[in-house]
Amino acid sequence: MPETWSAVGSALVTFIFFWDMFRRYCPPGLHRYLEKCTARLSRFLNPNIQVSIHEYTGNHLRPHEAYSIVNAYLSLNSIDAKRLKAEMAKENENKLMLSMDEYEETADVFNGVQVTWTAGKVSTPPRTGGFSYYLEPDRRFYKLKFHKCYKKMMTEEYLEHVIRKGREIQARNRQRKLYTNGHSMSYWSHIVFEHPAKFATLAMEPEKKEEIVDDLLTFTKSKDYYARIGKAWKRGYLLYGPPGTGKSTMIAAMANLLDYDVYDLELTSVKDNTELRKLLTETTTKSIIVIEDIDCSLDLTGQRTKKEEKPAEEKPENVEKKSSRKEKEESGSKVTLSGLLNFIDGLWSACAGERLIVFTTNYVDKLDPALTRRGRMDKHIELSYCKYEGFKVLAKNYLELDGHPLFQSIEELIQEVEITPADVAENLMPKSAKEGPEQCLQNLICILKETKNRKCREDKDAETNDDAETIKDAAAVLDTHAM
Numbered sequence: 001m002p003e004t005w006s007a008v009g010s011a012l013v014t015f016i017f018f019w020d021m022f023r024r025y026c027p028p029g030l031h032r033y034l035e036k037c038t039a040r041l042s043r044f045l046n047p048n049i050q051v052s053i054h055e056y057t058g059n060h061l062r063p064h065e066a067y068s069i070v071n072a073y074l075s076l077n078s079i080d081a082k083r084l085k086a087e088m089a090k091e092n093e094n095k096l097m098l099s100m101d102e103y104e105e106t107a108d109v110f111n112g113v114q115v116t117w118t119a120g121k122v123s124t125p126p127r128t129g130g131f132s133y134y135l136e137p138d139r140r141f142y143k144l145k146f147h148k149c150y151k152k153m154m155t156e157e158y159l160e161h162v163i164r165k166g167r168e169i170q171a172r173n174r175q176r177k178l179y180t181n182g183h184s185m186s187y188w189s190h191i192v193f194e195h196p197a198k199f200a201t202l203a204m205e206p207e208k209k210e211e212i213v214d215d216l217l218t219f220t221k222s223k224d225y226y227a228r229i230g231k232a233w234k235r236g237y238l239l240y241g242p243p244g245t246g247k248s249t250m251i252a253a254m255a256n257l258l259d260y261d262v263y264d265l266e267l268t269s270v271k272d273n274t275e276l277r278k279l280l281t282e283t284t285t286k287s288i289i290v291i292e293d294i295d296c297s298l299d300l301t302g303q304r305t306k307k308e309e310k311p312a313e314e315k316p317e318n319v320e321k322k323s324s325r326k327e328k329e330e331s332g333s334k335v336t337l338s339g340l341l342n343f344i345d346g347l348w349s350a351c352a353g354e355r356l357i358v359f360t361t362n363y364v365d366k367l368d369p370a371l372t373r374r375g376r377m378d379k380h381i382e383l384s385y386c387k388y389e390g391f392k393v394l395a396k397n398y399l400e401l402d403g404h405p406l407f408q409s410i411e412e413l414i415q416e417v418e419i420t421p422a423d424v425a426e427n428l429m430p431k432s433a434k435e436g437p438e439q440c441l442q443n444l445i446c447i448l449k450e451t452k453n454r455k456c457r458e459d460k461d462a463e464t465n466d467d468a469e470t471i472k473d474a475a476a477v478l479d480t481h482a483m
């Protein structure tokens with residue numbers, strides 16, 4: 001045995017010696033030719049094909065989307081890898097995502113064919129020439145290896161399967177975001193969207209609620225339908241009604257139902273149509289673009305507002321909204337109605353489908369018909385004062401009550417008064433630990449009675465004023481005749 005080892009050792013030393021001699025003194029042409037032959041031979045002998053997916057692409061080290069998708073796919077499929085690493089998921093800052101550590105290998109099976117995934121890393125050499133604070137990241141990659149006879153299946157079907165599954169995992173991990181364009185900002189900033197609103201807790205007639213939920217779910221499943229009829233995959237909703245009737249709450253419920261991001265577009269902060277176009281083209285698919293209080297954000301009525309007399313509604317809650325239009329005028333926003341309409345209907349809307357556009361307003365009559373016509377705002381939803389059905393939902397939400405002897409009085413009173421769900425909700429909320437459900441219902445009854453009495457008084461005053469006006473007019477007529 002020792003003789004065999006020494007023979008192998010001396011053969012190896014002789015080979016290395018001659019190889020070194022050959023490399024040094026062989027003419028370069030012959031050297032290249034031999035290298036090519038060796039590569040060809042190894043390709044011929046190696047039955048596998050390799051596909052590399054790098055973390056960054058190009059000279060500017062742009063993150064490569066395919067890498068993060070494969071990373072997500074392997075986070076669930078690298079079960080047999082022994083060394084795993086945990087990183088915060090890019091899509092969710094509260095979630096750890098496991099993936100294979102560098103130089104680890106795992107197998108996957110697709111249609112009965114086994115493939116191998118290897119994780120690797122190319123360390124970036126330190127920069128030469130000059131000092132730099134900037135450290136380039138290591139370039140990680142995944143290598144997929146499979147037998148060459150499955151090339152077609154792997155490059156077409158398997159990679160498609162990896163992308164689809166990886167995207168699904170990313171979508172499951174992802175936290176929804178609320179994007180806003182703040183004051184004079186020509187870009188979106190975002191926070192995690194965690195609004196608890198649900199359709200189940202929204203106070204409105206059950207049939208109406210069901211109709212809206214059906215409409216939304218049908219929309220999300222209609223990709224092929226929209227493609228067939230040649231229409232961009234988007235839908236416009238106009239939510240209108242008095243303040244505190246649940247327009248903003250419904251938008252949050254829509255986002256939660258469909259798992260969409262929300263882009264809250266503050267038109268008064270948008271400088272001009274060019275900036276509006278930029279912001280809108282940056283929105284992503286599966287999102288709701290919201291413009292709240294559209295009547296206050298844009299001079300929708302053009303000349304008409306100037307001719308109109310002072311608007312009848314001068315409620316305090318509207319003063320704030322009006323001031324935002326004033327702000328817009330002061331800040332010099334030049335977004336026009338036609339600009340907005342062009343973007344709703346324009347080519348950008350077809351770029352990334354599955355988008356809802358939601359406008360809200362307190363005064364639907366003030367809106368230009370061009371904005372609200374079907375096709376732009378496909379569904380008009382009125383959110384109105386709280387009725388008995390709505391009250392029952394709120395009583396369940398706030399007091400966990402399905403029924404109570406006081407419900408009957410509330411049912412009678414609520415038919416006669418105009419009270420918003422926001423006001424009902426506020427009165428149903430216990431104000432101290434001592435306040436039980438009965439006390440809260442009593443509070444609501446008090447408010448309903450007060451509102452009813454106030455309304456009676458106002459109606460009476462209005463009647464008296466009308467009578468006084470009539471008497472005045474009659475007196476004026478008599479005076480004229482007497483003269």
Ligand SMILES: Nc1ncnc2c1ncn2[C@@H]1O[C@H](COP(=O)(O)OP(=O)(O)OP(=O)(O)O)[C@@H](O)[C@H]1O
Binds near residue numbers: 249
């Ligand atoms: N229909 C509703 N169902 C459940 N809660 C509601 C409803 N409407 C209002 N609320 C409650 O009242 C609060 C205010 O409602 P919301 O902000 O959605 O009203 P809004 O219609 O958007 O008002 P505004 O026109 O002033 O923007 C919400 O936080 C919610 O708790």
Ligand SMILES: [Mg+2]
Binds near residue numbers: 292360
């Ligand atoms: Mg609102």
